[in-house]
Amino acid sequence: MSWRKESRRAERGYHHGNLKEALLQAALGLIAEKGAAGFTFADAARMAGVSPAAPYRHFRDRDELLSSIAQRGFEQFEARLTAAWDDGRPDTVTAFERVGRAYLTFAREEPAFYSAMFESGLPADANPALMAASERAFSIIRAAAERLAALAPPGTPRPPAMMMALHIWSMSHGVASLFARGDAARRKLPMSPDELLEAEVLIYLRGLGFPTDRRPSAAKSAEPPPVPPESGPPAGPWGKPK
Amino acid sequence: MSWRKESRRAERGYHHGNLKEALLQAALGLIAEKGAAGFTFADAARMAGVSPAAPYRHFRDRDELLSSIAQRGFEQFEARLTAAWDDGRPDTVTAFERVGRAYLTFAREEPAFYSAMFESGLPADANPALMAASERAFSIIRAAAERLAALAPPGTPRPPAMMMALHIWSMSHGVASLFARGDAARRKLPMSPDELLEAEVLIYLRGLGFPTDRRPSAAKSAEPPPVPPESGPPAGPWGKPK
DNA sequence: GGCTCATGTAAAAACCTTTCACATGAGCTG
DNA sequence: CAGCTCATGTGAAAGGTTTTTACATGAGCC
Numbered sequence: 001m002s003w004r005k006e007s008r009r010a011e012r013g014y015h016h017g018n019l020k021e022a023l024l025q026a027a028l029g030l031i032a033e034k035g036a037a038g039f040t041f042a043d044a045a046r047m048a049g050v051s052p053a054a055p056y057r058h059f060r061d062r063d064e065l066l067s068s069i070a071q072r073g074f075e076q077f078e079a080r081l082t083a084a085w086d087d088g089r090p091d092t093v094t095a096f097e098r099v100g101r102a103y104l105t106f107a108r109e110e111p112a113f114y115s116a117m118f119e120s121g122l123p124a125d126a127n128p129a130l131m132a133a134s135e136r137a138f139s140i141i142r143a144a145a146e147r148l149a150a151l152a153p154p155g156t157p158r159p160p161a162m163m164m165a166l167h168i169w170s171m172s173h174g175v176a177s178l179f180a181r182g183d184a185a186r187r188k189l190p191m192s193p194d195e196l197l198e199a200e201v202l203i204y205l206r207g208l209g210f211p212t213d214r215r216p217s218a219a220k221s222a223e224p225p226p227v228p229p230e231s232g233p234p235a236g237p238w239g240k241p242k
Numbered sequence: 243m244s245w246r247k248e249s250r251r252a253e254r255g256y257h258h259g260n261l262k263e264a265l266l267q268a269a270l271g272l273i274a275e276k277g278a279a280g281f282t283f284a285d286a287a288r289m290a291g292v293s294p295a296a297p298y299r300h301f302r303d304r305d306e307l308l309s310s311i312a313q314r315g316f317e318q319f320e321a322r323l324t325a326a327w328d329d330g331r332p333d334t335v336t337a338f339e340r341v342g343r344a345y346l347t348f349a350r351e352e353p354a355f356y357s358a359m360f361e362s363g364l365p366a367d368a369n370p371a372l373m374a375a376s377e378r379a380f381s382i383i384r385a386a387a388e389r390l391a392a393l394a395p396p397g398t399p400r401p402p403a404m405m406m407a408l409h410i411w412s413m414s415h416g417v418a419s420l421f422a423r424g425d426a427a428r429r430k431l432p433m434s435p436d437e438l439l440e441a442e443v444l445i446y447l448r449g450l451g452f453p454t455d456r457r458p459s460a461a462k463s464a465e466p467p468p469v470p471p472e473s474g475p476p477a478g479p480w481g482k483p484k
Numbered sequence: 485g486g487c488t489c490a491t492g493t494a495a496a497a498a499c500c501t502t503t504c505a506c507a508t509g510a511g512c513t514g
Numbered sequence: 515c516a517g518c519t520c521a522t523g524t525g526a527a528a529g530g531t532t533t534t535t536a537c538a539t540g541a542g543c544c
Contacts, residue, residue, distance in 0.1 A: 013539090013540080014491085014492065014493090014538085014539050014540065015490085015491055015492070015539075015540070015541080016491080016492080019491080019492085035363040036279075036363070037278075037279045037362075037363050038363075040530085040531065040532095041531075041532065041533095042530075042531055042532075043531095050491095050492070050493085051492065051493050051494075052493095052531080052532080052533090053492075053493065053494080053495095053532095053533080053534085053535095054491075054492055054493075056532095056533070056534085057490075057491050057492070058491090061532080061533075062531095062532075062533095115363075118419075119361055119363065120279075121277040121278070121279050121280075121357075121361070138429075159445075160432065162432050163432060163433070163438070163441065166421070166431065166432075166438055167413075167438070167441070167442045167445070169416070169420065170413055170416030170417045170420055170421070170438070170439075170442065171409075171412055171413055171416055171442075172416070173416040173419065173420055174411070174412030174413055174414070174415040174416025174417075174419075175412045175416075177360075177415065177416075177419065178411065178412055178415055179408070179412070187380075189408065190402065190404050190405060190408075191405070196405070196408055196409070196412070197412075199405065199409070200409045200412065200413075200446070202449075203401075203409070203446055203449035203450055204442070204445055204446050204449055205449065206448075206449035207444075207445035207446055207447065207448035207449030207450075208445055208449075255508090255509080256507085256508050256509065256522085256523065256524090257508075257509070257510075257521090257522060257523070258522080258523080261522080261523085282499090282500065282501095283500075283501065283502095284499075284500055284501075285500095292522095292523065292524085293523065293524050293525075294500080294501080294502090294524095295501095295502080295503080295504095295523075295524065295525080295526095296522075296523055296524075298501095298502070298503080299521075299522050299523070300522090303501080303502075304500095304501075304502095
């Protein structure tokens with residue numbers, strides 16, 4: 001029953017040729033199915049068809065592999081957020097909400113990355129490149145918050161964009177890690193995580209004085225779309241108890 | 243150099259007498275200093291002065307110890323939140339904010355519990371007692387949200403209390419796990435986590451139509467304290483850029 | 485063809501987890 | 515108090531993982 005190994009070796013020769021990448025992929029799969037904690041360096045090596053010592057030619061240790069994955073995760077995360085933000089088109093609020101949804105989508109679709117990024121307990125100073133990548137991802141949220149802050153209705157104090165960004169981030173992260181991980185819902189929710197976050201953000205924005213009554217719809221025009229500054233008893237951003 | 247073990251044994255005899263508790267304490271310490279992932283069953287045994295096999299008389303395996311700790315954590319968490327809520331005294335909003343602060347304080351002061359509770363990647367169905375404990379803790383937040391929802395200013399739609407509770411929880415958890423763990427701040431913040439969360443909650447509540455201009459102060463009287471329904475351009479809940 | 489260095493391997497040390505047969509002694513029973 | 519019993523510990527061992535070290539391979543380059 002050793003033809004497996006033999007053929008593997010035959011297929012690729014003594015040198016793997018692309019081990020580093022293979023290990024990253026293998027680890028990603030393992031983390032997705034067994035959690036960041038359960039993932040094993042030896043397992044990844046086995047999966048790539050090399051000896052347990054081989055990975056050490058590419059990563060100082062298990063933690064470095066993990067932080068590489070986290071870094072790569074932040075890069076993809078940044079890309080997704082950037083795409084979702086789409087430079088604020090068609091209007092700032094719509095784009096902003098899309099960023100929130102993208103956050104949850106990423107957490108749901110890339111649990112392995114998300115784990116490595118936020119739940120692997122990596123030493124904060126693990127990797128400067130990691131920090132930088134995380135910083136760049138956050139900067140998307142901050143940039144969006146800046147644009148949003150600039151829209152503060154005249155007459156109201158303009159909220160600090162950095163604070164808004166941190167608030168939005170904490171909401172997104174909170175919803176993602178409490179309600180949007182694992183097998184969908186370990187707690188039965190009255191609404192989906194997406195709806196939950198959207199309502200949360202809308203209420204928050206309204207608290208800052210932004211007009212957030214259901215979708216400025218068309219309005220591809222200049223910001224801000226003309227909206228009554230105070231539209232009486234506002235309709236809630238949450239759905240009716242259908 | 244074996245007098246250590248000998249004396250240990252002498253001190254306590256063949257039977258430890260309180261091993262289960264000793265293991266829980268040891269594990270708590272280890273998790274606090276090395277993270278939930280780094281903690282080792284064998285280490286806990288060593289710390290309690292027993293053989294590596296002894297713990298298996300009290301916990302099916304490492305995970306069961308972890309989930310015991312998480313459960314205990316939720317119990318203490320519930321106690322803290324209950325105390326902070328203090329049945330809504332002196333007024334609902336003040337008490338509510340106190341609950342938020344208690345959340346962060348717990349995360350900061352009991353990192354080991356917090357890790358075990360939220361970051362240990364325990365299988366969702368690990369322990370029914372754990373689920374129940376977590377449910378009880380959440381119920382405090384929900385109860386508080388219910389009282390708050392009942393205060394919705396007349397004329398505005400009353401927000402679903404469950405939704406509010408989930409929102410508040412996600413904000414608290416988000417701030418706690420992103421900004422209030424580890425060595426205080428791996429990211430430089432413009433304000434403390436406590437202030438960040440307080441501002442976030444205040445803005446959110448204002449978004450729901452609650453009057454939240456700085457502290458109803460005295461007003462131990464009946465809810466709601468008389469407040470102008472719409473106080474013009476509201477002063478921001480965030481501090482001035484001192 | 486021969487060199488060299490990056491990339492793999494094998495073997496081994498150190499540690500963890502978990503199980504199993506066996507040892508102890510605390511507490512009940514008579 | 516003798517004797518029993520069973521919960522609680524111990525030692526040893528099997529099977530994994532991590533990481534290091536000396537050695538093997540072969541790809542790329544004169």
